[in-house]
Amino acid sequence: MEDLSAAPAGFHLFRYAAPPQFYALAGKAVPFFAGLATILAAVGLYLGFFVAPTDAQQGEAYRIMFVHVPAAWMAMFIYVVMAGWASLGLILNTRMSAIMASALAPTGALMAFLALWTGALWGRPAWGTYWDWDARMTSTLILLFLYMGFMALHSAIDDARRADRASGVLALVGVVNVPIIYFSVQWWNSLHQGSSITLGRAPTIATPMLAAMLIMSLAFWMYCIAMALTRARAIVLERERAADWVRALAGSGT
Amino acid sequence: MNWGSWQAFWSMGGYGGYVWGAYGAVALVAAVEIVALRARLARARRALRRR
Numbered sequence: 616m617e618d619l620s621a622a623p624a625g626f627h628l629f630r631y632a633a634p635p636q637f638y639a640l641a642g643k644a645v646p647f648f649a650g651l652a653t654i655l656a657a658v659g660l661y662l663g664f665f666v667a668p669t670d671a672q673q674g675e676a677y678r679i680m681f682v683h684v685p686a687a688w689m690a691m692f693i694y695v696v697m698a699g700w701a702s703l704g705l706i707l708n709t710r711m712s713a714i715m716a717s718a719l720a721p722t723g724a725l726m727a728f729l730a731l732w733t734g735a736l737w738g739r740p741a742w743g744t745y746w747d748w749d750a751r752m753t754s755t756l757i758l759l760f761l762y763m764g765f766m767a768l769h770s771a772i773d774d775a776r777r778a779d780r781a782s783g784v785l786a787l788v789g790v791v792n793v794p795i796i797y798f799s800v801q802w803w804n805s806l807h808q809g810s811s812i813t814l815g816r817a818p819t820i821a822t823p824m825l826a827a828m829l830i831m832s833l834a835f836w837m838y839c840i841a842m843a844l845t846r847a848r849a850i851v852l853e854r855e856r857a858a859d860w861v862r863a864l865a866g867s868g869t
Numbered sequence: 870m871n872w873g874s875w876q877a878f879w880s881m882g883g884y885g886g887y888v889w890g891a892y893g894a895v896a897l898v899a900a901v902e903i904v905a906l907r908a909r910l911a912r913a914r915r916a917l918r919r920r
């Protein structure tokens with residue numbers, strides 16, 4: 616057994632909870648994640664368009680899956696992470712936690728929008744309709760509204776710390792929607808198909824398709840990290856503009 | 870290799886409008902987010918230098 620109590624002494628994780636350290640570290644991390652996203656997207660698109668075969672039932676329309684599934688996964692995952700940061704901010708009142716929650720919201724909203732948009736364009740050839748008010752689609756639309764509500768509430772309150780708390784509570788309340796989206800295809804009769812991948816069970820799709828989908832998901836993941844970290848850096852500068860370290864930064868030109 | 874020609878690639882077996890409509894939206898959203906974020910960071914830095 617590793618002695619976990621010794622870990623914080625050698626590795627100052629909480630050091631990066633302070634904005635100056637976060638700003639510097641995130642600045643180094645963003646090009647790394649952006650580069651990974653680019654490489655993974657190139658590989659994923661190659662697999663998705665040139666290696667994965669035509670689907671026997673859906674023809675080529677199924678290739679929308681390679682962006683639809685990653686966008687939908689990220690929309691749900693980002694919401695959970697955002698709510699996690701928001702709750703940390705509410706409990707510990709740390710500055711970076713609320714900034715991370717605010718930094719994730721717009722990217723999460725875009726992912727929810729893309730999940731709906733690509734889903735509509737896939738639904739039309741697959742089911743004959745762009746939209747249906749079934750559980751999966753309706754709860755995903757609610758997810759988009761939750762992101763938008765979070766951002767609207769935050770920007771409606773002038774005092775940043777009060778805005779953090781109010782929108783943090785909203786983020787926490789809205790988190791119940793995520794398991795509803797995830798399990799909706801099992802709980803209700805839905806036009807939407809079930810999961811192609813379930814933990815602990817063999818995937819129901821062919822290997823090159825699965826590989827393309829997973830690699831595209833990783834690409835989306837890396838992209839979202841790069842975006843959220845960049846946005847968090849901008850928010851840090853906007854919020855801490857009166858702090859000495861930010862002024863020193865401005866002088867150094869970085 | 871799935872496609873005999875570029876034409877076949879772009880037509881996506883008749884589903885080109887749906888497939889490229891989906892991928893185009895993803896590309897557009899990513900491009901807009903990247904440009905907007907860069908502008909926001911640059912704006913924040915400019916605001917600091919003005920002080």
